Amino acid sequence: MSNVVIDVKGLGKAYQLGQFSTGTLANDVKRWWALSRGKEDPFLKIGEANDRSKKGDSDIVWSLKDISFDIKQGDSVGIIGRNGAGKSTLLKVLSHVTSPTTGVVKVKGRIASLLEVGTGFHPELTGRENIFLNGAILGMSKLEIKSKFDEIVDFSGVERYIDTPVKRYSSGMYVRLAFAVAAHLESEILIVDEVLAVGDAEFQKKCLGKMGHISKGEGRTVLFVSHNMSAVTNLCTQGIVLRNGQMEFNGSIQGAMQSYLQQFSESQTQVNYTPETGPGNESARLLMAKVSGAKKKDVLRINESLLLEFELAVNKQFSGECLDITYHLVDELGNLVFVATTDSHIDCKGKFKTAASCVIPPNLMNTGIYNISRLLLVRNKGQVLTEFNDIIQFELVEQEKQELGWRGQKEGIVKPDLKWVIS
Amino acid sequence: MESNTRYWDSIIKPRSSLFDLQLMDVWRYRDLLLMFVKRDFISLYKQTILGPLWFLIQPIFTMTVYVIIFGGFARIPTEGVPAPLFYLLGILTWSYFLDCLNKTSNVFRENQSIFGKVYFPRLIMPLSIVLSSLVRFGIQLFLFLLVFIYFWSTGSDIGPNSYILIFPIFILCTACLGMGLGMIVSAMTTKYRDIAYLVAFGSQLLMYATPVVYPLSFVPEKYKPIIAANPMTQVIEGVRFGLLGKGHFELMNLLYLGVISVLVLLIGILTFKQVEKTFVDTI
Numbered sequence: 001m002s003n004v005v006i007d008v009k010g011l012g013k014a015y016q017l018g019q020f021s022t023g024t025l026a027n028d029v030k031r032w033w034a035l036s037r038g039k040e041d042p043f044l045k046i047g048e049a050n051d052r053s054k055k056g057d058s059d060i061v062w063s064l065k066d067i068s069f070d071i072k073q074g075d076s077v078g079i080i081g082r083n084g085a086g087k088s089t090l091l092k093v094l095s096h097v098t099s100p101t102t103g104v105v106k107v108k109g110r111i112a113s114l115l116e117v118g119t120g121f122h123p124e125l126t127g128r129e130n131i132f133l134n135g136a137i138l139g140m141s142k143l144e145i146k147s148k149f150d151e152i153v154d155f156s157g158v159e160r161y162i163d164t165p166v167k168r169y170s171s172g173m174y175v176r177l178a179f180a181v182a183a184h185l186e187s188e189i190l191i192v193d194e195v196l197a198v199g200d201a202e203f204q205k206k207c208l209g210k211m212g213h214i215s216k217g218e219g220r221t222v223l224f225v226s227h228n229m230s231a232v233t234n235l236c237t238q239g240i241v242l243r244n245g246q247m248e249f250n251g252s253i254q255g256a257m258q259s260y261l262q263q264f265s266e267s268q269t270q271v272n273y274t275p276e277t278g279p280g281n282e283s284a285r286l287l288m289a290k291v292s293g294a295k296k297k298d299v300l301r302i303n304e305s306l307l308l309e310f311e312l313a314v315n316k317q318f319s320g321e322c323l324d325i326t327y328h329l330v331d332e333l334g335n336l337v338f339v340a341t342t343d344s345h346i347d348c349k350g351k352f353k354t355a356a357s358c359v360i361p362p363n364l365m366n367t368g369i370y371n372i373s374r375l376l377l378v379r380n381k382g383q384v385l386t387e388f389n390d391i392i393q394f395e396l397v398e399q400e401k402q403e404l405g406w407r408g409q410k411e412g413i414v415k416p417d418l419k420w421v422i423s
Numbered sequence: 424m425e426s427n428t429r430y431w432d433s434i435i436k437p438r439s440s441l442f443d444l445q446l447m448d449v450w451r452y453r454d455l456l457l458m459f460v461k462r463d464f465i466s467l468y469k470q471t472i473l474g475p476l477w478f479l480i481q482p483i484f485t486m487t488v489y490v491i492i493f494g495g496f497a498r499i500p501t502e503g504v505p506a507p508l509f510y511l512l513g514i515l516t517w518s519y520f521l522d523c524l525n526k527t528s529n530v531f532r533e534n535q536s537i538f539g540k541v542y543f544p545r546l547i548m549p550l551s552i553v554l555s556s557l558v559r560f561g562i563q564l565f566l567f568l569l570v571f572i573y574f575w576s577t578g579s580d581i582g583p584n585s586y587i588l589i590f591p592i593f594i595l596c597t598a599c600l601g602m603g604l605g606m607i608v609s610a611m612t613t614k615y616r617d618i619a620y621l622v623a624f625g626s627q628l629l630m631y632a633t634p635v636v637y638p639l640s641f642v643p644e645k646y647k648p649i650i651a652a653n654p655m656t657q658v659i660e661g662v663r664f665g666l667l668g669k670g671h672f673e674l675m676n677l678l679y680l681g682v683i684s685v686l687v688l689l690i691g692i693l694t695f696k697q698v699e700k701t702f703v704d705t706i
Contacts, residue, residue: 007431015704025615092703096435096542099700105435111542119540124466133462136455137541165469 003073004108005189005221006094011067011103013089014060063089064245067103071238076215076222078236078253080229080260085242087225088193091115094223095191109188109221112138116193118178123167127158127177130166134181148184155210156180176203183210189221190214211235229333233257261332261369269298269394275313283385284377287311287353291394294362302367302415303399309357312377312386322346323385325356326376332369337413341378363417369395443696448544455543459551464558478562482518486511493636502638502669504581505574508567512666513635515563516659519594520601521626522556527605528622531613531702538703545699546692549606553598560594571666586665586672592681593658593665599684600654603691610694613702634659638670651676654683 064086071077079087093100095113120137121130131152135145145152153159156177158169166174192211212235215222226232232239232253239256241249249259270290278285288311294304310325322345329337346354375388449456468474486507493499494506501509527549531538534548575581612619633655634642642650650656657672657680664672 028614092539093435096433097539098703100435100437102437106431107433107435108431110432113541115540120537122462122466124469125462129462129465133458136452136458137537137543139452139543140454142454142457 004070005073006071006108007106008070008094009068009104011064011090011093011105012062012101013064013086013093013098014062014101016060062101062245064093064100064242067242067247069240069247069250071221071223074215074219074221075238076224076236077238077240078232078256079223079225079240079242080232080256081242081248084244086245087242088115089245090242091191091193091223091225107189110139111189111191112182112185112187113191114138114182114193115191117175117182121166121174121178124165126165127162127169130177131181134178138182138185139187140185144186152180152184155183155206172200172203179203179207183207183214187220189223191223193225194227208235227334229257229260268392269300271392278313279388279391280312280386283316284312284314285386286375286388286391287313289372289375289391291392300394300396301399302365302396303362303417305362306360306394307357308360308372309355310375311353311355313353314377318379321380323354324378324381325354326374326378327372328374330371330373331365331413332371334373335413336373337365337370364414365396366412366415367396367398369393445544449546449550452543452547456547456551456554459547460554460558463551463555475562478559479566482511482514482563482566485514489514489636499637500641502640504663504667504669505579508570508574508579508581508667509638509663510636511567511570512663513659515560515567516593516597516662517630517633517635517655519556519560520597520655520658521630522559523553523598523601524605524608524626525623526552526556527602528608528612528619530605530609531698532609532616532619535703546695549602549609549695552605553602556601557594557598582668583666584664584668586661588665589677590662590665592677593662596654596680596684597658599688600658603684603687603689606691606695607687610691610698613698614705629653629655632656638663640671654680654687 067090079090081087091113092098092115094105094107095111095115097113097115118134120134122133125133131149132142132145136142153162156173156179158173158177161169161173166177169177208231211222211224214220215235222235224232224235236253239249239251239253239260240247241256241259249256269292270288271286272288273279273286275285275287278287280286288309290307290309291300292298292307292309293300294307295301300306308327310327312325314323324342324345326339326341328339331337340358342356342358346356371393372391373389375391376384377386379385468477471477473480489510490506493510494501526533530548530552538545571581608618608622630636632650632653634650639647639650639656639660657676660670661672661676661680663670
């Protein structure tokens with residue numbers, strides 16, 4: 001194995017939560033005292049896994065723990081995981097921005113990381129000056145930038161504005177120019193963090209094309225983090241799945257995708273909380289959320305209607321104002337299926353408990369795993385009072401009597417029941 | 424597997440040895456250093472009419488105020504040097520030091536958005552600050568030259584001596600002191616910011632412990648050793664001696680200044696290197 005370019009062993013990264021003030025000073029002194037006598041850091045022993053939704057006992061969390069893998073020359077690796085799984089922390093450690101708490105990373109070749117587009121852009125400088133500045137920050141020499149200057153300007157498509165200060169640019173132009181610089185880096189390893197979620201569709205396509213060219217055409221090693229699953233599957237051959245700071249899967253991208261989707265398939269069709277401990281804030285707390293099928297409560301079929309129920313405890317008085325409940329339904333790839341809002345306003349006199357339910361009609365969505373990604377309590381049609389994330393998940397399965405035609409993988413988000421006439 | 428370390432280009436570990444300064448890395452990024460200097464220079468006076476002239480207006484005003492207050496009201500002697508010339512040289516040298524110190528001590532906080540996203544040798548930033556300030560200082564020296572020529576041609580008893588040749592060494596020492604102290608402060612303030620506030624006003628007061636508005640010979644004998652121990656005293660006295668031929672300076676003083684400057688710079692770099700790896704987590 002002579003072509004390993006990144007070798008990660010036992011990587012861990014601990015973070016301290018909360019505010020830094022007089023209270024944390026005593027702990028710092030204790031740590032320093034233990035470390036200076038050559039002992040183990042006393043605070044890392046009590047660290048716990050990083051689960052942002054649960055309340056922990058310790059102020060130290062492990063954003064990454066015991067991560068070991070290696071990446072070979074020319075691999076394109078997708079790093080996937082839910083929010084807070086440690087993806088960005090891993091990229092930060094790999095790109096040398098912060099040091100790990102434990103473990104070793106060995107790298108062969110020059111790494112260029114793109115954790116953000118336009119790092120170091122100065123608003124007062126012109127586009128031309130910023131290309132040189134940004135290129136230098138990313139590790140290019142002046143000569144390299146000069147030789148690629150025309151290519152960069154061409155790729156960005158902002159030639160007309162190249163001698164105008166970038167503060168006069170539209171945000172789209174700004175991002176185009178920034179990505180253009182980064183795309184022309186000549187490093188052996190390229191690390192990219194969700195930067196493609198910018199620009200218009202045409203430019204996103206261009207970026208993905210360029211990324212594909214870098215990994216497949218030029219044979220360079222690419223590490224790519226994104227929530228856009230179709231982009232990840234298209235670009236990457238290998239995948240690493242992170243969950244709460246630990247590595248859950250490392251292998252082919254198809255296997256990684258399956259492992260990632262399984263995190264969602266642990267369906268949670270009902271949650272119950274007490275008014276004190278429920279998620280939320282001082283305005284409102286979630287008491288109950290539930291999805292059930294029309295015939296059998298626990299089997300949800302695509303040709304039967306679904307009943308969604310929510311129960312909230314509203315802890316503030318909003319007399320004379322209107323409150324709405326809104327939710328976002330997404331599929332397992334994170335695609336938004338629809339957004340629904342209560343059609344009549346909630347009566348809000350004094351503190352109260354409110355229950356809302358709605359029926360999702362049959363023959364609407366295809367099979368798959370769905371998630372209520374956001375549930376919002378909205379005041380006066382604009383102000384979000386409380387937001388609950390990822391509250392329930394459920395799986396929609398095929399109807400009992402199978403229809404004719406394709407029976408393989410899911411195709412399409414919606415699956416309407418269409419009446420055909422064949423003559 | 425490749426266990427030999429030669430195979431790998433870089434190894435990322437929790438802690439590295441104290442004296443691993445990676446100065447080669449800094450050299451590799453020299454283009455970036457120049458870009459930062461250029462950026463600082465261009466961006467500072469964009470959308471102003473007078474542009475770089477502001478570099479000169481500031482010391483002229485300060486000089487005028489000092490001439491009125493310290494020379495006119497307080498009647499502090501200037502060792503036979505015309506008061507404007509005396510104050511101007513002190514102000515320019517001192518503000519170069521202050522600039523290096525203040526800007527370097529905020530380097531982590533000011534640049535956390537860049538440092539948090541991209542790796543480049545962090546030492547580039549303090550170096551670019553020192554160089555940007557040096558450019559400014561160089562422009563201001565022209566102003567000094569004009570004032571000097573004016574007084575010289577009108578027959579004032581001033582004139583440079585051979586110490587003018589080591590003028591660059593004095594400036595180098597000033598840069599080392601400012602950058603070194605600044606880096607120590609910046610390293611101490613990534614987690615708790617208290618010291619930053621102390622330095623912000625402390626450095627203003629420090630000017631009075633340095634012979635900027637008075638000559639060293641004006642200090643009572645009792646306090647002279649204290650004032651002379653301040654390395655910036657040696658810089659300002661030495662510069663005055665070399666350029667104006669007034670004041671007091673010996674080679675022993677230069678030795679003292681050189682040792683202190685190198686020491687401060689070294690401690691600064693070492694503390695800076697210790698902090699730069701993880702400061703993004705705590706700042």
